[in-house]
Amino acid sequence: MSKPRKTARRYAAQTNGNGSGGEVRVALYLRISTDEEHQPFSLEAQEHRLRAFVESQPGWVLARSPYVDQMSGAKIERPALQRALRDASLGLYDVLLVYRVDRFARKLSVLVDLLEQLDNSGVAFRSATEPIDTSTATGRMLVQLLGVFAEFERETIIDRVVSAMERKAAKGQWVAGRHPFGYTGVKRMKGDDSPNYLVVDEERAPLVPVVFDLYVRKRLGAHAVATWLNDNGHRTREGGLWSHMAVLRVLHNRTYLGEVFFRDAWHIAPHPPLVDADLFAKAQQLLIERGEDYSRRAGNASDYLLSGLVRCARCGNKYTGTVAHGRSTSYRYYTCGSRQRKGAHGCDADRLPADALDDAVLQALLSTYRRHDLFDRAVEAVAARADDGRELRAAELAAVEAKIDKTAQALDKYLRAFEDDTMPEAECGRRVRELGRELNDLRARRNELAESVEEDAAVPPSPEVLAELRTRIEDAIGTGSDAERKALLQALVQEVSVTNREHIEPFFRVPQPVDAKAVRAVERLVGVTGLEPVTSAV
Numbered sequence: 001m002s003k004p005r006k007t008a009r010r011y012a013a014q015t016n017g018n019g020s021g022g023e024v025r026v027a028l029y030l031r032i033s034t035d036e037e038h039q040p041f042s043l044e045a046q047e048h049r050l051r052a053f054v055e056s057q058p059g060w061v062l063a064r065s066p067y068v069d070q071m072s073g074a075k076i077e078r079p080a081l082q083r084a085l086r087d088a089s090l091g092l093y094d095v096l097l098v099y100r101v102d103r104f105a106r107k108l109s110v111l112v113d114l115l116e117q118l119d120n121s122g123v124a125f126r127s128a129t130e131p132i133d134t135s136t137a138t139g140r141m142l143v144q145l146l147g148v149f150a151e152f153e154r155e156t157i158i159d160r161v162v163s164a165m166e167r168k169a170a171k172g173q174w175v176a177g178r179h180p181f182g183y184t185g186v187k188r189m190k191g192d193d194s195p196n197y198l199v200v201d202e203e204r205a206p207l208v209p210v211v212f213d214l215y216v217r218k219r220l221g222a223h224a225v226a227t228w229l230n231d232n233g234h235r236t237r238e239g240g241l242w243s244h245m246a247v248l249r250v251l252h253n254r255t256y257l258g259e260v261f262f263r264d265a266w267h268i269a270p271h272p273p274l275v276d277a278d279l280f281a282k283a284q285q286l287l288i289e290r291g292e293d294y295s296r297r298a299g300n301a302s303d304y305l306l307s308g309l310v311r312c313a314r315c316g317n318k319y320t321g322t323v324a325h326g327r328s329t330s331y332r333y334y335t336c337g338s339r340q341r342k343g344a345h346g347c348d349a350d351r352l353p354a355d356a357l358d359d360a361v362l363q364a365l366l367s368t369y370r371r372h373d374l375f376d377r378a379v380e381a382v383a384a385r386a387d388d389g390r391e392l393r394a395a396e397l398a399a400v401e402a403k404i405d406k407t408a409q410a411l412d413k414y415l416r417a418f419e420d421d422t423m424p425e426a427e428c429g430r431r432v433r434e435l436g437r438e439l440n441d442l443r444a445r446r447n448e449l450a451e452s453v454e455e456d457a458a459v460p461p462s463p464e465v466l467a468e469l470r471t472r473i474e475d476a477i478g479t480g481s482d483a484e485r486k487a488l489l490q491a492l493v494q495e496v497s498v499t500n501r502e503h504i505e506p507f508f509r510v511p512q513p514v515d516a517k518a519v520r521a522v523e524r525l526v527g528v529t530g531l532e533p534v535t536s537a538v
Helices: 004-014 041-054 079-089 108-120 136-170 209-214 222-231 244-252 278-290 338-340 352-370 372-419 424-453 463-478 482-492
Strands: 024-032 060-062 067-070 095-098 124-129 182-185 198-199 259-262 267-268 311-314 319-325 330-335 493-500 503-511 519-521
Touching: 024 041, 024 079, 041 060, 041 095, 067 079, 067 222, 079 108, 079 482, 108 124, 209 222, 209 244, 209 278, 222 244, 222 319, 244 278, 319 338, 330 338, 330 352, 352 482, 352 493, 352 503, 372 424, 463 482, 482 493, 482 503
Parallel strands: 024 060, 024 067, 024 095, 095 124, 311 493
Antiparallel strands: 182 198, 259 267, 319 330, 493 503, 503 519
């Protein structure tokens, strides 16, 4: 025969008048998804029926004000629910009463978790309209069955809503998300089922074709377009400054062709297009060529060879490629991201001529790979640190193994006491769960340490590997394309740290000896001071 649970014993005693004062302290939990309109169980109706239910039960008294949430029952992070759980752990009530199980939780996993927390706090769970009482084994079984049906109902509702949204999108209606810049929606009253089509925002719409014209016909980059917009007094819908990402969102958005998007599909819509198809197509092609089409960026060779590798030593942000336009030519720079977004007050780091920095780093890379002694010394330092770390990890591994044995023995002791009926579940159950979690954590840590201890020590690259890489670097500098130079730098440069124009330090990677194309980050190998002349130092 199974032992009674803590909540069952206390609840039964209180129901029979043997508890403190002979009363059962009850708390109410109410929930609706949004507002009370069109809800089958409004907050007012729930509270009225729950109070009547409490009055009908002998010895029951309301101990707290109702806990009320207006949000989805699929989430466990609900403010009122969390307060109810906290108060339960403090022993402020004995029974948590709900109108229906789906008011408490709409996902089985959430329901099981909540019931376990209540049970650990010694609080029973009751439903006023269903035969649910978690102080009994039958009640615990029924509540989980109802939880399955609640989750099924929620998934069915979601499917119906999504299907309705797909039908609306197929008819060209705007169904979700913020309206794109240049469009707005018709103000609708609640319950209005008229078509929700986009309408042109007369104030902002004229700026959309200007953005495309600057990008395609004037050949400005996304950063330069954002700068032009800000300098000419244009602002985003929120009144903020334009960023290059905001410009790119406009350039990528097919809504300006008279389409709407929903669930990975574009649909023809009746709202007026703001950009002609030819101009939009040219913008997409230019985005790909410049590497600003993020879906294809990894395989595209942009003009900036050190893209993503240059870091500002002052603010920690990455440098981005920017363009300044003169009367007859354009000038390419690497600019600190903070300065680009917020101006000089964001970061006053120097802008760096892109061509000069690319050439300086390539030359420093070549000069580094001509010196085998640098790699020997760097890898020796890494190997020494790895040996020290390996000893520490081995010592920790031994300590963890000992702790696992001790915890397993303690767990076995409690389980044997429970099986022999010398210690009741109420006394050993929580400790068994704690020891079980601790044992799982210790075993996970043991596996991590074991893998770390088995790692091989760093090995310097062979002369053959260095010779092959020197040849690749020389070919890239002499006759290689920009794509080849960029691939080389992205593979062999760990980072380029910039304090100012006179203090620029590139950090290179060491290749594995088994494969000249494989790289692994190690100690600083070379520092380059200034752009001209290029000097190297260990």
